[in-house]
Amino acid sequence: QKEVEQNSGPLSVPEGAIASLNCTYSDRGSQSFFWYRQYSGKSPELIMFIYSNGDKEDGRFTAQLNKASQYVSLLIRDSQPSDSATYLCAVWGQGGKLIFGQGTELSVKP
Amino acid sequence: GAGVSQSPSNKVTEKGKDVELRCDPISGHTALYWYRQRLGQGLEFLIYFQGNSAPDKSGLPSDRFSAERTGESVSTLTIQRTQQEDSAVYLCASSSRTSGTYEQYFGPGTRLTVT
Numbered sequence: 660q661k662e663v664e665q666n667s668g669p670l671s672v673p674e675g676a677i678a679s680l681n682c683t684y685s686d687r688g689s690q691s692f693f694w695y696r697q698y699s700g701k702s703p704e705l706i707m708f709i710y711s712n713g714d715k716e717d718g719r720f721t722a723q724l725n726k727a728s729q730y731v732s733l734l735i736r737d738s739q740p741s742d743s744a745t746y747l748c749a750v751w752g753q754g755g756k757l758i759f760g761q762g763t764e765l766s767v768k769p
Numbered sequence: 770g771a772g773v774s775q776s777p778s779n780k781v782t783e784k785g786k787d788v789e790l791r792c793d794p795i796s797g798h799t800a801l802y803w804y805r806q807r808l809g810q811g812l813e814f815l816i817y818f819q820g821n822s823a824p825d826k827s828g829l830p831s832d833r834f835s836a837e838r839t840g841e842s843v844s845t846l847t848i849q850r851t852q853q854e855d856s857a858v859y860l861c862a863s864s865s866r867t868s869g870t871y872e873q874y875f876g877p878g879t880r881l882t883v884t
Contacts, residue, residue, distance in 0.1 A: 703860075705874060756814060757802075
């Protein structure tokens, strides 16, 4: 089992819809959780981090964390074509480093 | 303020040559990380520094790879006797590790092509 798992996609949503990106992790001791966005040919860019159970909202983005289910998600409301990118989930575990998932490719169609 | 910078942005080298990649972290960030990303693949952890020491070198693929950091600032990743499979984007990230949340900020990367 991979330490951090994401569906590779591509996930295709129409413009204006809600995009839902999901991530599961194996280390129950994980403490902090991150979402990065990576445009093609660019480096990852931090979007949000969350470390408490529940929801955290920042503009059109909402991160959701459920430690009991070892599940973290990212919702993007009112999706725009400019949101088309690969979204990386990362988990800070007891090993002292960030573990990245393989990423989910999101395509927002006009 | 200034972000993480890396140089060169692109490097083309012949198989068997040595290359040095440089990373300048965000000022004041004590932790520095190196990753490799092959085309269409995810991030592969290589090594991280806390200050000038490297507690975790577990990701270095072979003894051809080495890294150092001086003055709790600049880091260099050296690849000796490069091979074609070393072709990738090498990403550096830094983190303050004092915020309690450990978020990392990435540089633009160095695209290495071994011919």
